[in-house]
Amino acid sequence: MNQNVNEKKAVASGSETDIAKKIAELRRERQWTLKDAAQATGVASSTLSKVERNELSPTISTLQKIASGFGLDVVQLLSNAEPTPTLAGRRSITRAHQGSRYANNSCSNEVLCHDLKQKRMTPLYTTIGARSLDDYSSWPKTDAEIFLYVVKGTLVVNSRLYEPIELHEGDSMYYDASTEHLWTSKGEHDAEILWVISG
16 A cells, blocks of 8 residues: 655566556557646656656555546556456455555555455555655555554554554554555564455
């Protein structure tokens, strides 16, 4: 979910989605300039340009804005698979380690049940590599709400509103993500979390 914009290339190989290529293709299909895309998504044209050049790996919240601007949901943007039709009684199963993967410079995300489009919530399994606020150049936020559960390690949730809070294995948290926030791991091992973002 979080990001470090040290102009390192986003991971995009194997089962991982090439976000840079996909966003550039979506923009070309619509015959949009970067300025057009920025107006539609609410993401600065300079940021979109860096994403398309694979110089910046966006957070999940930024990807939500981009997806919404293109008339998609974030799962459609992150997934290489063809989405299933929107039908009543639909369901999706993700086998172990078979989700759609997306990594940025501070965490590695696995999007679960990625074949369903237009979901009201997006489930993810994320490993947090960041250890310090200095690993980030911005504080992301989104209009969504987030529920998270710590599977392994110690997660520190940093917020512009509240003091940092440590969550340990088995702890969970639900919060409004419209406040700027960052996740970091504490200790020798990376924290691993199962989380759900609405919208």
